[in-house]
Amino acid sequence: MPHPLLLRRLRAVHATPDATEVSLEVDALRGVQLGIMPGWLTGEPPLEQGIETQMPNLPTLELPDADVTPYTLRVSAPTPSVLRLTVAPAGHPVLEDDGTGMGIVVDPAPDATALAVEEVEGEVVVSTGEARLRVGRAPFSLAVEDATGRPVLRSAHRLRQVAGLMTAPTVVADDAGLTLNLEIAPGEDVLGFGEQFGRLAKQGQRLVLRSEDACGTGTGLAYKPVPVWHSSVGYSAFVNTGAVLTADVGHERPSVLGLTVADEVLDLYLVVGGTPKERLTEYTALTGRGEVPPLWAFGYWMGRCRYHDRPEMLEVADTMRRHEVPLDVLHLDPDWLVVDRLNCDFIWNETRFGDRRAFVEALAERGVRLSVWELPYLDPVSPRFAEAEEKGYLVRHTDGTLAGIRKTPTPDGRMRALVDFTNPEARAWWQEMHEPFLADGVAVFKTDFGEALPDDVALFDGTPPQYAHNLYPLVYNRTVSDVIGRATGRAPLVWGRSGWAGSHRYPGQWGGDAESTVAGMQATVRGGLSYAVSAPGLWSHDIGGFFGPELTPGLYVRWTQLGAFSPLMRAHGLRPREPWAFGDEALDAARHWVRLRYAMLPTLWQVAHESLAHGWPVLRPLGLEFPDDPVAQSVDDVFMVGSDLLVVPVFDDGTAPVRRRFYVPAGTWRELDGEGSFTGPGFHEVEVRLDEMPVLVRAGAVLPRVEVGPDVRSTDDLVDRPWTLHAYGDVAEGPRRFVGFDGSPVELGLDGAVRHG
Template identity: 60%
Template sequence: MSHRTGSSDTVILRHVKTGSSDGGQLDLSVTALPAVQLDPMPGWLTGETLKEQGVEVSMPNLPSSIRLPRLSPSPWRLRVVAHGPRTARIVLAPEGHRVFTQPPTWLGIVAEGASTPSSVSEGDREFRLDGDEFSVSVDRSPFTLKITDREGRTVLRTAERLRQVAGFPMAPPALLEAGRATLNLELAASEDILGFGEQFGRLVKNGQKLHLRSEDALGTGTGMAYKPVPVWHSTAGYAGFLNTGAAVTADVGHHRPSVLSLSLDDDALDLFVFVSPDPAQRLADYTALTGPSRVPPPWAFGYWMGRCRYHSSTEMLDVARTMNAHAIPCDVLHLDPDWLVVDRLNTDFIWNEQRFGRRKDFVARLAAEGKRLSVWELPYVDPASPIYADLEERGFFVKKDDGATAHLGGTPTPDGRPRALIDFSNPEARAWWKEQHRAFLDDGVAVFKTDFGEGFPAEGVLAEDTPPTHHHNLYPLRYNSATSEAIAEITGRAPLVWGRSGWAGSHRYPGQWGGDAESTVAGMQATLRGGLSYGMGAPGFWSHDIGGFFGPELTDGLYVRWTQFGAFSPLMRAHGLRPREPWAFGPEALKIARMWIRRRYELLPYLWQSAVESVREGLPMMRPLHLAFPDDPVAVGIDSEFMLGRDLLVVPVFDDSSGPATRTFYVPAGEWTDFFTGARYTSGHHTRTFPLDTMPVLVREGAAIPTVRVPETARNTDEILDQPWVVHRFGRRDEPLPPFLGFDGVIANAGTIEIVDHDA
């Protein structure tokens, strides 16, 4: 039999040699042994006897020539600490690894790293740490790891039990191969896995193999991801978070049907496990560890309009005036790279006065039409820029090992020019970048679209003192945080960016959008899946390009259906390579799109309550049904509809025709009422046909939905914030209204709110 190994240093962790259970934590010495992977028969072996490894030596088809590797142990270390009543931190790495001397916050992902008291014990067969609501058990020999909840139920266990017919282990609990650490976990019979960031495939990840590396995904159907996050949820009752910037491969029962295999481009595993049967509680605990998002200003929840590209101030002012003429409220107009003198993949902050005039005057003219300005940027500088040489001389660019300037990787450049990247880990470069925003903000620019950021090259090295394997995925986090902090520090208000790239912790810097979706039904469907998946590990404010960014000519019907979906997303922006203004799609589409945009403005008080709740509770505004109904076995796999906040069930219609469309959808437990038609629904699957101007938006029985009156002449949120509120009550006539938070942060006076009762 042949043997296949990744390198000569492949080892499997086999035995806990010694350990300390003092100080409320487990600190154990683990022996790792050289190992080989068999070929073609699946399985792993160390140099121990076959009996010691549990191989069934009586099998008649046992290979006759098995060459065992040498027995030369190497020392590893395992540390287990409690980080809250439901949270365990498990660090596993070679003895002497730097991770053991660093606080959990060292990579900038974890925001709060304090451990909490726990009890530890040592027995003949195992070591054990008991937190308030979980226990971690580590078997001495062979090495295994198991986590149970407070009821004694196993929620996570390593995969040592999984073997092929001759008894060869197929998924050793932990191993190191070619410098990559791997943790193999056993998937229970009915266990589903969700998460891993903005993934555009099915919400339940079982059967998928995902490569978590921030990429310019070039769409939503390429298999790549702009914002992967090494966070996942298991229906067995836990969530996991790998505290790393290294690329991670998550094989969720793809290669081995009952194994969740997690491999990363690093030799250390730093794993946080959040134990709770409630995914919302697990997500809240993760958010408490990594830091909350912030509520954007009220105007951010209005309608945004963009195009790639508007070429002049005249063109953008015409769009603003046409919006007003059609009575379509709109808060933000977005300007892509044409504002730069050296545009394309370059940001040097040199404003193009030839196209847009003086920036302050242009912003003022937009404001006179009731619109704010969003400005595009990216963290790359082109050598054609007049400031390139100065920035390079000052050491502000990402470098290579030899000190030379590193060049943009991954993202194609049309002319092949070797663009450089700002090093945000260099304090002077970061300060320079932040300061460049001051004049824009002083002139009234409202928000920056932090585009790209996924192009950190393989040979790139940051100035900060972290291992290079972490740099690629940490770069989007550093980039978005720098711009977000600049806005907060210069304006004193809640910052807002519109980011494409991301990693764990990116939710702290709202908001994000789903990248360059194709203008097809498949693109719309993938976009929603990406947003729902992202929300499971990045609980903040996510959105998408209404109509998709590129592709076949967008149909009138799909534009309307996507606008309906966008009107009930956390943030709402239309954007694409070609026009996305409602009047570009004919009079019927204009009429229907205007109706749904105005409906969004009417729901601003509800959106505001949901946004505040999202930040307070560490939950996304757009929620998979599984977050709201964790005990519903059907809800876990639903990724074609979502909850917006606590009480609205939104059912997008995926269709590109202008006629009625038939939609089958699922309604969770309870009684539900369509907010706009009054149609009643009970739990179960329903099939209905919806004309182009309708989309199911269902309200949970017992809910109170605050709305605001929107005058026909209202141009933006500023012009409706002081309008009367109307609360729609559904089946709670005898109950007092809950307290509602006004846009000024003060509890709204229920005595001045009109109430409309919707009878059951």
């Protein structure tokens, strides 16, 4: 682009005959900056720009030419409360796209709504009845109101520096891409943007949304960024793109949310009004929802990088039984491959693990299922590399040369090629290699990596290079999820590290390679909460962290407690994560919390069904359940599981009792299994021993549980066991309806319920 352009004047308005789409012609003018002070100038008369011409030290202003470049703002309403705003150069192909072109939106118009258009002096008003867009004529500006007429969003065009120069024009197009500047209202909290490991409320942060091999949770990078955010003022938003998006949330300019898409177009969906949960329902109506995986997925998973052979893994399963710790899944990292260093070619290592079906059956005899690692890269020394290259299954650069992974180092210096999942034949080839594993009883695949696609690639389906990198994790996980569903006939489950918008359709995901420190645990919780409001569904983490200083027994227990109330529960790391590896005290505590997890599975099962049916996360920040509580919006050291459970992780790596201060929202809250009671809103402080973690229940809740003793080996032992209702505080009488473990409805009365308080 020869020079920056600022969208400045609304010139004309056109509506389709059925009023489902409105196109607004906008004049873009050249913009310049003085260089000696912040602010923008165009070729418009100074007074029209708001310049303070009486400033005594105003420098001489050389205005640029006022030549016009035509742009278009297209407005539609996929539902009554969702406005789609597409900004692009006039005639750009995106203006004809129904929204599904990126593969993120799956239903472009769940409830397409006609638009009412009113042209008045100074602005054009486009309305659905539930959402209203006001477009300023000159200067071009945007403002959005909810059904009551309350403003929820406004472009930052009003903001100036001392000489009156614009500091945040509504839309700027330059070499960086297209930037939309929004005004941050007083007291407004902004949350989201995917799995970000910093503070939940993003004020003051500058986030670059590009899926990266983050090498931990403390590097400032993200495995699963998502261009979705929520404002406490009353809207949620989604940029439908694969391009890198930079979100400056009051970092450079304190009152500006600047959104820069590394593209020449902006495809923005605004969900207006309602609660955050209702807005997530609207968002997932557009982008799809996942399915509830089988019950065993909610049991305890155990892994290590690495188990080296069959006897070692069987011994782990047997030792879990000897210590009477329930276990449902054992995970096998890359040692199952013959060529296993950043390579996956599905050639099973019989030397280490023997016959695959026999190995799966040996685990099954112990009540355990097998999870298997994979990544989408191929080593040139693999016997399958030549076949993949010859058939055109590998990603190539725009110059036709074979592409190799970037930023993720290889142990031998050789390149690693990437499978091109946009090629239907390559996708089928990859899926076919999964089928024998699934036929032998492999339960789940850990879809590791996927963040290393180079920028200058020519994918088979023609996906433009600027979109390819961030969309690659989406098509990778979709490929594996689809074959699992097709081959097993059940709800599929992957365990994915990389992600982008839409990845929530393919549960589950985990928080990547956290450090085995208190800081790593804290970052993990923050990442999960941030991901929850951006990609709602099933998310988890590696209990104990993946790498770093030697994991202490105290931190292992504290992380296990966190895992017991996470959507999925898996222990994994570079070194042993089995509970007996940390001493008898840690073993006793871990056993208790794993058993409590199994006892609470009837409740977790209800939350999972409710969440995935409505497009909500299982693990939720307080603000999602208490949107009118200004304190709850930014709390990121506790979380909700569903609507009734408040979990207070203990961030400590010692074994001595510690004091824990935490926030409780409005209402009365009772201890899950104790006698304590807490009233909110307000902060409370308690002392917790190593074997304790505060778990509170909202008064009035009724939670189903199942009895778990030493005889429970896995979820298979729970399927036919009766449930007991636990009632907290004063509860309404009458039967309660639940979803049974077999998916059928269950009705239980309160007779015989365990009463708490």
